[in-house]
Amino acid sequence: MKISFSLLILLITKILTQTTDEVIYSDEEGFERDIQPTPPPPPVPQVLPNESENNSSDPSANNVEPSRFLPIRQIYGEALIRGAPGVRGLIYFINSWNGVGIHGIVCGLRPGNHGFHIHHYGLTANGGCDAAGPHFTLYRWNHAGPTDKYRHAGDLGNLKVEQNGIAFINQFNGQVTLMAANNTILGRSIVIHEWPDDLGLGRKESNITGNVGKPIACGLIGLRRDKPYLPINCPPPNL
Ligand SMILES: *[C@@H]1O[C@H](CO)[C@@H](O)[C@H](O)[C@H]1NC(C)=O
Ligand SMILES: *[C@@H]1O[C@H](CO)[C@@H](O)[C@H](O)[C@H]1NC(C)=O
Ligand SMILES: *[C@@H]1O[C@H](CO)[C@@H](O)[C@H](O)[C@H]1NC(C)=O
Ligand SMILES: *[C@@H]1O[C@H](CO)[C@@H](O)[C@H](O)[C@H]1NC(C)=O
């Protein structure tokens, strides 16, 4: 009798612990909840990158040796974008076996194309977006477009900003990872520039910077706890 009572207590404790864990680590919490705690948000259709859509038939888009035989732990990154007055955004990063999906929204930009890249360094107290240094790359390849085989790992092409000043980001980079590796982008930064990126096809600094001009907004790429939703709204100005 005494033994079965103890067993019952043990069982109840176990169930309670599991329930608590589920609450703490729930995958269902995301962007919507973060910015609008009340009332509980309506379920947002989860738009996560579809690996088959991005299983690029063009091998040049995936020119880093994939670790096919290792189980991939899901890793999520996030960058809060800030810079020029009124510019704000949230960009999420999702690891997969052959690269990183990049998904986000940036608001308050001048309509048109703006070059954007992952730069080598994280952001430090002084220097603003300039502290990010050059485009992130492991190899001495020239600056180019995101689908070129030979490019900087951090070359992301152009952010297309609509007339309302909003740009959505939905792309895949096969040269970087969120894992601990020499091509990791955790701890680096993502920078948005004032002018369009000529993707290495122009003159002067084209093969280094893409002639994008000054940085206007940037964010540090950090590790995120849980699976993000694809953002559909601009983050609040005070974020
Ligand atoms: C992923 O994309 C493929 C092809 O576009 C489609 O057949 C499949 O249903 C999609 N999977 C999901 C989970 O959306
Ligand atoms: C992705 O591509 C590889 C090699 O091209 C293929 O073996 C694999 O089945 C593809 N996966 C999906 C989900 O399409
Ligand atoms: C998949 O990656 C390619 C570049 O390799 C990009 O053009 C395309 O938009 C990506 N598709 C999705 C659904 O992210
Ligand atoms: C990066 O790491 C990979 C895998 O460990 C290695 O093969 C490659 O040579 C390294 N590249 C550089 C530039 O360090």
Ligand SMILES: *[C@@H]1O[C@H](CO)[C@@H](O)[C@H](O)[C@H]1NC(C)=O
């Ligand atoms: C970049 O282009 C300039 C000319 O615009 C050229 O002088 C320079 O050698 C090029 N750099 C590389 C690494 O190809």
